[in-house]
Amino acid sequence: xxxxxxRYNPHEVEKKWYELWESKGFFTPKIDSKKKPYVIVIPPxxxxxxxxxxxxxxxxxxxILIRWHRMKxxxxxxxxxxxxxxxxxxxxxxxxxxxxxxxRQQLGREKFIxxxxxxxxxxxSTITHQLRRLGASCDWTRERFTMDEGLSKxxxxxxxxxxxxxxxxxxxxxxxxxxxxQTALSDEEAPYTETEGKLYYYYYLVKDxxxxxxxxxxxxxxxxTRPETxxxxxxxxxxxxxxxxxxxxxxxxxxxxxxxxxHVIKDDFVDPEFGTGVVKVTPAHDPNDFEMAIxxxxxxxxxxxxxxxxxxxxxxxxxxxRFEARKRIIEDLKKExxxxxxxxxxxxxxxxxxxxTVVEPYLSKQWFVKMRPLAERALKAxxxxxxxxxxxxxxxxxxxxxxxxxDWCISRQIWWGHPIPIEGDKxxxxxxxxxxxxxxxxxxxxxxTKELQYFYPTSDLVTAPEILFFWVARMIMAGLEFMGxxxxxxxxxxxxxxxxxxxxxxxxxxxxxxxxEVIDEIGADALxxxxxxxxxxxxxxxxxxxxVGKNFTNKIWNAARFVFMNxxxxxxxxxxxxxxxxxxxxxxxxxxxxxxxxxHTVEESLGRFALSQxxxxxxxxVWGKFCDWYxxxxxxxxxxxxxxAKLQTQKVLFFVLERTLRLLHPYMPFITEEIWQxxxxxxxxxxxxxxxxxxxxxxxxxxxHYQDSESEESFRVLEQAVDGxxxxxxxxxxxxxxxxxxxxRPKSDHVAKALDVFEKEIAQLTRLESLEFKKDFQRSxxxxxxxxxxxxxxxxxxxxxxxEKEKARIERKIQECEKYLDSIxxxxxxxxxxxxxxxxxxxxxxxxxxxxxxxxxxxxxxxSLFSQ
RNA sequence: GGGCGUUUAGCUCAGCUGGUUAGAGCACUUCCCUUACAAGGAAGGGGUCCGUGGUUCGAAUCCACGAACGCCCACCA
Numbered sequence: 001x002x003x004x005x006x007r008y009n010p011h012e013v014e015k016k017w018y019e020l021w022e023s024k025g026f027f028t029p030k031i032d033s034k035k036k037p038y039v040i041v042i043p044p045x046x047x048x049x050x051x052x053x054x055x056x057x058x059x060x061x062x063x064i065l066i067r068w069h070r071m072k073x074x075x076x077x078x079x080x081x082x083x084x085x086x087x088x089x090x091x092x093x094x095x096x097x098x099x100x101x102x103x104r105q106q107l108g109r110e111k112f113i114x115x116x117x118x119x120x121x122x123x124x125s126t127i128t129h130q131l132r133r134l135g136a137s138c139d140w141t142r143e144r145f146t147m148d149e150g151l152s153k154x155x156x157x158x159x160x161x162x163x164x165x166x167x168x169x170x171x172x173x174x175x176x177x178x179x180x181x182q183t184a185l186s187d188e189e190a191p192y193t194e195t196e197g198k199l200y201y202y203y204y205l206v207k208d209x210x211x212x213x214x215x216x217x218x219x220x221x222x223x224x225t226r227p228e229t230x231x232x233x234x235x236x237x238x239x240x241x242x243x244x245x246x247x248x249x250x251x252x253x254x255x256x257x258x259x260x261x262x263h264v265i266k267d268d269f270v271d272p273e274f275g276t277g278v279v280k281v282t283p284a285h286d287p288n289d290f291e292m293a294i295x296x297x298x299x300x301x302x303x304x305x306x307x308x309x310x311x312x313x314x315x316x317x318x319x320x321x322r323f324e325a326r327k328r329i330i331e332d333l334k335k336e337x338x339x340x341x342x343x344x345x346x347x348x349x350x351x352x353x354x355x356x357t358v359v360e361p362y363l364s365k366q367w368f369v370k371m372r373p374l375a376e377r378a379l380k381a382x383x384x385x386x387x388x389x390x391x392x393x394x395x396x397x398x399x400x401x402x403x404x405x406x407d408w409c410i411s412r413q414i415w416w417g418h419p420i421p422i423e424g425d426k427x428x429x430x431x432x433x434x435x436x437x438x439x440x441x442x443x444x445x446x447x448x449t450k451e452l453q454y455f456y457p458t459s460d461l462v463t464a465p466e467i468l469f470f471w472v473a474r475m476i477m478a479g480l481e482f483m484g485x486x487x488x489x490x491x492x493x494x495x496x497x498x499x500x501x502x503x504x505x506x507x508x509x510x511x512x513x514x515x516x517e518v519i520d521e522i523g524a525d526a527l528x529x530x531x532x533x534x535x536x537x538x539x540x541x542x543x544x545x546x547x548v549g550k551n552f553t554n555k556i557w558n559a560a561r562f563v564f565m566n567x568x569x570x571x572x573x574x575x576x577x578x579x580x581x582x583x584x585x586x587x588x589x590x591x592x593x594x595x596x597x598x599x600h601t602v603e604e605s606l607g608r609f610a611l612s613q614x615x616x617x618x619x620x621x622v623w624g625k626f627c628d629w630y631x632x633x634x635x636x637x638x639x640x641x642x643x644x645a646k647l648q649t650q651k652v653l654f655f656v657l658e659r660t661l662r663l664l665h666p667y668m669p670f671i672t673e674e675i676w677q678x679x680x681x682x683x684x685x686x687x688x689x690x691x692x693x694x695x696x697x698x699x700x701x702x703x704x705h706y707q708d709s710e711s712e713e714s715f716r717v718l719e720q721a722v723d724g725x726x727x728x729x730x731x732x733x734x735x736x737x738x739x740x741x742x743x744x745r746p747k748s749d750h751v752a753k754a755l756d757v758f759e760k761e762i763a764q765l766t767r768l769e770s771l772e773f774k775k776d777f778q779r780s781x782x783x784x785x786x787x788x789x790x791x792x793x794x795x796x797x798x799x800x801x802x803x804e805k806e807k808a809r810i811e812r813k814i815q816e817c818e819k820y821l822d823s824i825x826x827x828x829x830x831x832x833x834x835x836x837x838x839x840x841x842x843x844x845x846x847x848x849x850x851x852x853x854x855x856x857x858x859x860x861x862x863x864s865l866f867s868q
Numbered sequence: 869g870g871g872c873g874u875u876u877a878g879c880u881c882a883g884c885u886g887g888u889u890a891g892a893g894c895a896c897u898u899c900c901c902u903u904a905c906a907a908g909g910a911a912g913g914g915g916u917c918c919g920u921g922g923u924u925c926g927a928a929u930c931c932a933c934g935a936a937c938g939c940c941c942a943c944c945a
Contacts, residue, residue, distance in 0.1 A: 269945095288943050545881095545894085548893055554905065554907050566904095616892080620892085723911090729899095729910085736910080850913090853913085855913075
């Protein structure tokens with residue numbers, strides 16, 4: 001006979017079932033042309049990654065959707081994989097080499113790439129194993145890596161196609177350059193951070209027409225945040241409408257320190273309000289100046305080596321780091337008497353998203369994708385409703401970005417990545433150039449595989465908002481471009497997981513909670529349930545927040561234990577699916593009606609991606625209805641002599657538990673499978689059951705909606721009656737075991753009728769000696785009562801408590817309370833106590849005060865019972 | 869400079885399209901180890917739903933303005 005261990009042991013259970021699921025191939029869907037598949041592609045985590053709470057949330061959501069659809073009988077595919085993460089991975093391997101005293105340059109390119117692959121073989125599966133621990137039901141037989149052969153082929157194909165179409169071009173442009181990683185970065189990879197910087201003012205030089213000498217007299221004053229870039233100045237610019245600088249173009253302007261002649265140009269870009277109204281023009285080191293240089297046909301003068309040291313164009317500062325050069329140049333300007341002032345200036349500075357080094361706008365030859373034509377189709381598809389983003393507000397963010405899209409710099413000067421298939425080019429492609437093909441490259445594209453045909457386009461994409469531009473928007477463009485169809489129909493954007501402090505969780509900040517540690521402590525199900533219940537929006541995590549899930553797991557386990565303990569002699573197996581519920585006793589009809597209701601709300605909530613709401617509904621059904629009321633009500637029938645009543649109860653317990661496990665399974669796959677398998681063992685029609693709960697049918701059925709409003713209404717009255725009696729008992733200090741006589745005065749005939757339905761149950765739950773329903777009950781002194789919306793409840797206190805004595809007892813308590821309160825208040829009103837005592841002590845006293853005040857209020861209310 | 873989000877109990881947050889007395893978890897108080905569960909059960913205390921004004925028979929919910937905090941985007945040198 002099946003029974004459950006006194007304690008749920010997540011480790012054992014999780015290992016056992018996951019291995020079985022995976023080894024039996026349960027995660028691999030069968031292609032069935034008659035059925036519409038449900039497909040998700042995983043946002044591939046970095047191959048260097050280890051599972052953090054963001055992943056845990058993201059993948060729990062996906063797994064819930066996947067398991068839900070799988071139970072609905074749809075061929076369900078979740079494609080897993082990892083991303084080669086160019087710069088990140090290269091950094092990791094370089095660090096490893098550094099420990100061995102080696103650099104990648106010493107190794108050479110080929111050897112280095114070998115090292116990376118070696119690293120990948122050894123460590124690359126860390127995160128996918130961690131996903132297994134979480135319970136993720138990915139089809140691991142289809143696991144892909146963005147650098148594996150098939151995907152590399154897809155990348156080459158995509159590049160070639162776009163190149164042929166003229167959508168890929170090469171050119172000298174200002175790009176974001178990370179001097180540490182020594183590579184170009186896309187705009188998205190160079191986020192701006194607000195920085196407290198300086199704005200430096202200094203004079204340029206003008207050639208005196210008489211003496212021919214260079215002087216600051218009559219020369220323009222210029223403001224800049226990056227004085228070192230003056231070494232690359234080609235011109236100065238003013239706004240053509242700026243009256244102050246009328247005729248400036250006739251002057252001969254020279255660059256200080258290098259004493260080079262500069263052009264003077266007029267351009268609308270210059271804002272007369274900012275700084276001095278004169279801009280130094282440095283075409284090779286500023287994107288705006290670059291644009292101006294093109295408009296005015298100016299030379300571009302590069303002054304930096306790739307590592308951001310000054311190059312030979314910047315003599316005499318050659319060899320100095322950019323920030324060192326800045327210092328020296330300011331000093332030299334001061335020496336020459338040209339420096340005017342510096343003021344503090346808040347501005348935003350781009351930083352490398354990988355290493356946080358200040359990014360340098362840098363002129364170099366790079367590859368670009370012309371985005372405008374791609375973006376227009378993506379916008380059109382979105383406008384036609386082919387892709388929907390949830391929550392709704394992200395749709396505008398998406399369209400705004402596409403409308404203002406700029407060309408995408410796709411070449412990177414690193415070694416780890418897809419080589420550009422153009423001869424003689426040493427660059428590799430941006431990592432995202434492989435990820436944007438993910439929804440179809442993983443299914444075999446450019447080959448026309450049957451997988452591609454069947455599973456594309458995918459269904460939903462689940463992701464954090466951070467990569468909406470990086471990834472989601474680009475996938476939509478790629479899908480339309482290469483497949484002629486959007487890659488997914490829905491994008492679900494979930495909240496960001498943060499530490500309690502509001503900061504992003506990160507290892508380096510030491511505020512991270514490791515999901516695996518939590519799984520070790522309380523199990524994957526508890527982690528999943530907690531995360532989902534919390535994740536209605538952004539999640540601010542702390543360890544205590546996992547209590548909800550932990551306690552819930554325990555509750556489910558114990559409820560199941562109770563059921564099993566009472567099914568020992570249960571031979572009749574399952575409740576027939578087409579059993580007529582209406583023949584059952586009201587209490588059974590009630591729980592079945594509630595079960596049906598929760599099934600519908602869960603279905604409805606999942607349908608609009610309100611996963612957190614569905615989780616909360618289930619939680620309250622299991623705990624608040626099934627455990628707190630139904631199990632309690634049903635206990636006597638299970639131990640009583642009425643065999644028919646007992647059997648009926650066993651059947652319903654079995655039925656409700658089994659159904660509930662199915663509803664919970666997407667959220668808590670392990671514990672539900674464990675219990676469900678035990679139910680399966682004792683089921684009469686075991687052979688009809690699927691091998692796993694994963695394949696049990698999802699219990700929602702639109703056509704068969706069982707609702708029993710009569711028993712539900714009666715139950716609401718029962719709750720009021722029971723609450724009323726318990727309230728009186730607790731408030732009057734009557735021991736729980738004390739038998740009582742009670743009278744209920746219903747407020748209407750309707751309520752009276754409802755009361756009759758559950759008369760026995762009311763008496764049972766409140767341990768009554770007798771219970772009467774009297775519409776015209778007149779209270780005498782020996783009865784005390786309380787009112788609820790549909791009824792009033794009275795209990796006889798004569799012989800149970802002495803009302804006078806009880807009244808006196810409460811009055812005494814009130815006095816004690818007041819006395820204590822008084823002493824605390826005095827203490828807190830004493831200024832020297834508040835000033836000198838330790839903070840904790842003061843806080844403690846204040847806490848006591850609040851508690852006592854509430855206690856006093858309670859006592860006073862109890863006292864009022866006697867003066868009704 | 870634009871855009872978005874958040875503000876509800878001591879703490880962390882639910883509250884979907886406006887509708888009984890605004891909910892949950894944790895914490896707190898009192899009682900209870902009742903044979904599923906003390907990681908539990910029962911009974912409680914605690915809320916001018918950020919502010920102001922408006923729409924409405926009715927507003928935590930809708931609108932306007934404002935405040936605080938947070939996020940995203942943007943070429944002000």
